[in-house]
Amino acid sequence: MFPLLALTLACAPEPIKQVEVPLPMREFRGIWVATVDNIDWPSKRGIPTGQAMTEMRAIMDKAQMLGLNAIIFQVRPHADAMYDSAIEPWSEYLTGKQGKAPNPKWDPLAYAIEQAHRRGMELHAWFNPYRAWHPAAKGPKAPSYIGKTNPGLVKTYGTYEWMDPSEPDVQKRTLDVMMDVVKRYDLDGIHIDDYFYPYKVKDTDFPDGPSWKRYKDAGGDLDRGDFRRKSVDDFIQNVYSEIKKEKPWVKFGISPFGIYRPGQPEGIRAGVDQYADLYADCLKWFKEGWCDYLTPQLYWPIKQTPQAYPTLLNYWAENNPKGRHLWPGNYTGRTDPNNGNWPCSEVVNQIKLTREKAGGNIHFSMKCLMKNWNGISDALLAGPYSTKALPPASPWLDSEAPGAPVLSKVVAYDSYWTVIWRAGDEPIRFFVVSALKENVWKTIRITGDPIVDIRKHSVDAERGQIAITAIDRTGNASKPLIVDIE
Numbered sequence: 001m002f003p004l005l006a007l008t009l010a011c012a013p014e015p016i017k018q019v020e021v022p023l024p025m026r027e028f029r030g031i032w033v034a035t036v037d038n039i040d041w042p043s044k045r046g047i048p049t050g051q052a053m054t055e056m057r058a059i060m061d062k063a064q065m066l067g068l069n070a071i072i073f074q075v076r077p078h079a080d081a082m083y084d085s086a087i088e089p090w091s092e093y094l095t096g097k098q099g100k101a102p103n104p105k106w107d108p109l110a111y112a113i114e115q116a117h118r119r120g121m122e123l124h125a126w127f128n129p130y131r132a133w134h135p136a137a138k139g140p141k142a143p144s145y146i147g148k149t150n151p152g153l154v155k156t157y158g159t160y161e162w163m164d165p166s167e168p169d170v171q172k173r174t175l176d177v178m179m180d181v182v183k184r185y186d187l188d189g190i191h192i193d194d195y196f197y198p199y200k201v202k203d204t205d206f207p208d209g210p211s212w213k214r215y216k217d218a219g220g221d222l223d224r225g226d227f228r229r230k231s232v233d234d235f236i237q238n239v240y241s242e243i244k245k246e247k248p249w250v251k252f253g254i255s256p257f258g259i260y261r262p263g264q265p266e267g268i269r270a271g272v273d274q275y276a277d278l279y280a281d282c283l284k285w286f287k288e289g290w291c292d293y294l295t296p297q298l299y300w301p302i303k304q305t306p307q308a309y310p311t312l313l314n315y316w317a318e319n320n321p322k323g324r325h326l327w328p329g330n331y332t333g334r335t336d337p338n339n340g341n342w343p344c345s346e347v348v349n350q351i352k353l354t355r356e357k358a359g360g361n362i363h364f365s366m367k368c369l370m371k372n373w374n375g376i377s378d379a380l381l382a383g384p385y386s387t388k389a390l391p392p393a394s395p396w397l398d399s400e401a402p403g404a405p406v407l408s409k410v411v412a413y414d415s416y417w418t419v420i421w422r423a424g425d426e427p428i429r430f431f432v433v434s435a436l437k438e439n440v441w442k443t444i445r446i447t448g449d450p451i452v453d454i455r456k457h458s459v460d461a462e463r464g465q466i467a468i469t470a471i472d473r474t475g476n477a478s479k480p481l482i483v484d485i486e
Contacts, residue, residue: 028360099142
């Protein structure tokens with residue numbers, strides 16, 4: 001569980017041939033921060049910029065305190081933007097009116113990335129690829145809303161408006177939106193959720209007649225279901241390819257509905273058939289390696305037989321020939337006493353099961369941890385998240401270790417030292433700072449900043465030493481820099 005890094009100490013007061021500096025365990029601990037209808041952030045539409053920033057910092061502080069290491073931040077609730085975009089209008093969930101910029105102007109995505117990285121957490125930008133309008137929106141729609149600029153691409157379906165996934169211009173629009181963010185922001189991942197073709201409205205088929213007719217008129221021979229699935233397949237494959245061309249280290253993650261098809265695996269007897277109803281062949285994407293991580297939404301209790309958490313977890317773990325990351329989604333919000341009232345032990349036990357088969361979890365959503373429903377935050381901190389963790393490395397993206405950090409200076413004060421260093425020979429995402437205490441190396445911080453204050457009581461009195469290990473953008477670890485701070 002703890003990889004050991006060996007090194008030779010050339011500058012220690014008493015030569016030591018070799019020491020071992022353990023890194024934290026590798027486990028992805030993510031949290032969805034939902035912005036649609038102000039589920040998690042901001043608390044209300046149109047709050048002052050300063051209040052919105054304060055609320056975001058509070059989320060980051062809580063996540064760091066609980067041992068989480070990744071924020072999945074919803075930046076496109078529905079054909080809008082929680083960041084400064086030239087393609088889509090500002091979200092009404094931020095400013096109170098779609099298309100209205102915040103005043104004073106700021107960029108929540110840039111700020112979230114900065115705040116997450118400073119605290120040693122990854123930031124993944126979460127997009128809804130096809131939803132155009134949500135019934136929670138109060139309106140009015142901005143002049144730049146896609147339903148106004150190109151109404152032929154948008155369909156009313158139930159109480160929502162959706163972009164037709166089989167329209168080439170829709171695929172291009174969503175890809176352009178995602179790639180604009182990849183190019184302009186120093187983020188760690190692009191994340192999409194479970195809405196492909198929308199969930200079925202009773203007795204009503206999705207109105208994609210024009211794109212279907214155009215396909216048939218051009219000689220297409222697929223049936224309508226396969227035509228829809230191929231449209232979504234092509235989009236997923238293209239997103240993955242384009243991200244890797246631009247920034248190979250940016251991970252692409254998908255969080256589909258947790259059941260592939262009822263009956264697969266045996267014993268799973270109920271649930272949406274996403275293959276037939278959402279036209280999402282997520283098993284194919286996982287097997288083909290068209291994502292860096294899959295987060296099936298396993299939103300059911302361990303003992304709920306028709307959709308048992310362990311059975312579904314095993315299914316996805318057994319269908320991963322490319323060795324991509326499997327980080328299941330957990331409905332941690334069901335600890336809400338007014339909506340589910342799960343005991344916190346349900347979530348803790350799901351994490352324990354996940355550790356046997358996969359490399360981490362993503363929790364929905366931040367509100368439950370901020371409010372500590374049924375003591376869930378306390379239980380996580382006292383139990384599975386009592387020690388720090390690093391996100392797992394992604395060796396198919398890059399497996400070369402970065403150079404060790406280089407010491408700049410150590411400044412001594414009465415009760416602490418300030419240690420400043422710089423990265424070695426390539427861009428670094430995080431630094432793991434460990435201190436020698438009672439002859440044991442212990443991780444004291446994971447940070448994005450190349451500076452740390454070390455309290456004198458936190459290290460051995462006889463040999464004041466800390467180790468600084470660089471973690472690059474794909475999770476590879478350097479050999480540590482040993483700093484003598486006597």
